[in-house]
Amino acid sequence: MNIAVVGLSHKTAPVEVREKLSIPEPLTESAIAQLVSYPHITEAAILSTCNRLEIYIVAHETEQGIREVTHFLAEYSKLPISSLRQHLFMLLHQDAVMHLMRVSAGLDSLVLGEGQILSQVKNTHKLGQQYNGIKTILNKLFKQAITAGKRVRTETSIGTGAVSISSAAVELAQMKAQNLAACRVTILGAGKMSRLLVQHLISKGAARIRILNRSMGRAEELARQFPENSIQIHPLSEIMSVISESDLVFTSTSATEPIIDRAKLEIILEPTKPLMLFDISVPRNVHSDVNELSNVQAFNVDDLKAVVAQNHESRRKMAQEAQALLEEEVSSFDIWWRSLETVSTISCLRNKMETIREQELEKALSRLGSEFGDKHQEVIEALTKGIVNKILHEPMVQLRSQQDLETRRSCMETLQTLFNLDVEEQYS
Numbered sequence: 001m002n003i004a005v006v007g008l009s010h011k012t013a014p015v016e017v018r019e020k021l022s023i024p025e026p027l028t029e030s031a032i033a034q035l036v037s038y039p040h041i042t043e044a045a046i047l048s049t050c051n052r053l054e055i056y057i058v059a060h061e062t063e064q065g066i067r068e069v070t071h072f073l074a075e076y077s078k079l080p081i082s083s084l085r086q087h088l089f090m091l092l093h094q095d096a097v098m099h100l101m102r103v104s105a106g107l108d109s110l111v112l113g114e115g116q117i118l119s120q121v122k123n124t125h126k127l128g129q130q131y132n133g134i135k136t137i138l139n140k141l142f143k144q145a146i147t148a149g150k151r152v153r154t155e156t157s158i159g160t161g162a163v164s165i166s167s168a169a170v171e172l173a174q175m176k177a178q179n180l181a182a183c184r185v186t187i188l189g190a191g192k193m194s195r196l197l198v199q200h201l202i203s204k205g206a207a208r209i210r211i212l213n214r215s216m217g218r219a220e221e222l223a224r225q226f227p228e229n230s231i232q233i234h235p236l237s238e239i240m241s242v243i244s245e246s247d248l249v250f251t252s253t254s255a256t257e258p259i260i261d262r263a264k265l266e267i268i269l270e271p272t273k274p275l276m277l278f279d280i281s282v283p284r285n286v287h288s289d290v291n292e293l294s295n296v297q298a299f300n301v302d303d304l305k306a307v308v309a310q311n312h313e314s315r316r317k318m319a320q321e322a323q324a325l326l327e328e329e330v331s332s333f334d335i336w337w338r339s340l341e342t343v344s345t346i347s348c349l350r351n352k353m354e355t356i357r358e359q360e361l362e363k364a365l366s367r368l369g370s371e372f373g374d375k376h377q378e379v380i381e382a383l384t385k386g387i388v389n390k391i392l393h394e395p396m397v398q399l400r401s402q403q404d405l406e407t408r409r410s411c412m413e414t415l416q417t418l419f420n421l422d423v424e425e426q427y428s
C-alpha cells in the first residue's frame with residue numbers, strides 16, 4: 001500500500017484549466033465512488049478549491065493507482081491526457097504526506113497563510129468519510145494534516161494576517177483604482193468570499209457598496225452584518241442595470257458558467273465608460289471575451305499573483321518558521337504508518353492462539369462431562385482467554401512500540417518463524 005497525490009494547482013495550471021477540473025460539492029459523492037471503483041485504489045479523497053484540485057489515494061500498486069486517477073481526471077475534464085499531463089503534479093508517500101501538511105497550513109496557497117484552506121481540508125475529510133472514500137490511512141493522514149494546519153496558525157506568525165483571496169482582490173483593486181472611497185462598487189454573490197470582500201472594502205474606505213445575489217435572503221443576512229445603510233442589496237435579475245452604474249465589480253459566486261460576458265456588457269455600457277471586473281470565482285464568473293472591450297479591464301484569481309509576489313520575503317520567512325513544526329507532524333504520521341506493518345503479524349498470532357485456546361477448551365470440557373454446569377464452563381472459558389491475553393500483551397506492546405524499523409522487522413520475522421505464522425499483508 002502507498003499514499004499518492006495527483007493534482008493541479010495555481011502553481012502548475014492556469015485558471016482556464018483549473019476551472020475545468022473543479023469538482024463542486026454535489027458531484028463529490030459520484031467522483032469518490034468512481035475513484036474507489038478502480039481496481040488499484042482502496043481509498044480516495046478530493047480537495048477541490050479555487051487554487052487546486054488534488055486527489056489523494058491509497059493504492060495497492062502506486063503506478064497503477066496514479067494511472068487510474070489520471071484517467072479519471074481526463075474523463076472528468078474532457079481534456080486529452082496528453083494536454084492534461086503537462087499541468088499535473090504527482091507526489092508519492094512521504095512527499096504526498098508533507099504536501100498535504102503544507103496545503104493545510106496555507107503554505108502552498110496563492111495567498112500565503114490564508115485561513116479558508118484549513119476549513120476546505122476539513123470539509124474534504126468530512127465528505128471523504130461520508131462517501132466512504134476515506135478509511136484507515138487517509139483518515140489518519142487528514143487528521144494529522146488538520147492538526148498541523150491548526151498548529152501552524154496558533155504557534156507561528158502565519159495566522160496573524162487575516163489574509164484571503166478576497167483581501168488580495170481588494171488590494172489589487174486599490175492598486176488599480178487608487179481611491180476606493182470614490183468608486184461605486186458592486187459585488188456579485190453573498191457567500192463567504194463576498195463577506196470578506198465587503199469587510200476589506202469597508203476597511204479600505206469603500207462606502208458605496210451594492211450586493212447582487214440570487215437569493216435575497218442571503219444578501220439580507222450579509223448586509224445585516226455591516227453598519228446600517230453601508231450596503232444596498234439587489235436581486236440577480238437587476239445585474240445589468242446595477243453594473244451599468246458601477247465602477248468596480250467583484251464576482252464571487254459558485255456558478256459553473258460565466259454570468260458576465262462581452263455581449264451583455266456591450267448592451268449596457270457606453271463605449272467610453274470604464275469598468276473594472278475582479279473575478280475571484282473558479283470556475284470563472286466573467287467570460288474572457290470581455291477583454292475585447294477597450295473600456296473594460298478584467299482580472300481573475302491568477303492576476304492576484306502580482307499582489308502576493310510583493311511580499312515574497314515575508315512569505316519565505318513564514319514558511320521557514322512553519323517547516324520544523326510540519327516535519328514533527330510528518331514524523332508522527334510516519335511512526336503510525338510504520339506501526340501498521342505489525343498489524344498483520346499481530347492479528348495472525350492472535351488468531352493462532354485463539355484457535356489453540358478454543359480447541360483445548362473443547363477437549364477439556366468434553367473430558368469433564370455433563371455434570372460440569374454452564375457456570376463452571378464460563379469461568380474456565382474466561383480463565384483461558386485471560387491467560388492468552390496476558391501472555392500476548394507484553395510482546396505485542398513491545399512490537400508496536402519498537403521505533404527502529406530494522407529491529408521491528410526482525411522481531412516480526414522471528415515471531416513468524418517461531419510460531420509458523422502465515423501472514424497475509426494488510427497495509428504495507
Ligand SMILES: NC(=O)c1ccc[n+]([C@@H]2O[C@H](COP(=O)([O-])OP(=O)(O)OC[C@H]3O[C@@H](n4cnc5c(N)ncnc54)[C@H](OP(=O)(O)O)[C@@H]3O)[C@@H](O)[C@H]2O)c1
Pocket residue numbers: 049050116117165166189190191192193194213214215218219252253254255256280281282283
Ligand atoms: N472559499 C474560498 O476560500 C474561496 C477562495 C477563493 C475563491 N473562491 C471562489 O469564490 C466563489 C464563491 O465561493 P464561496 O466560498 O464564497 O461560496 P459560498 O459561500 O458557497 O457562496 C456561494 C455564492 O454563490 C451564489 N451562487 C451559487 N450558484 C449560483 C448560480 N448558479 N448563479 C448565481 N449565483 C450562484 C450563491 O447564491 P445563493 O445565496 O443564492 O445560493 C452564493 O451567493 C467560488 O467560485 C469559489 O471557488 C472561494
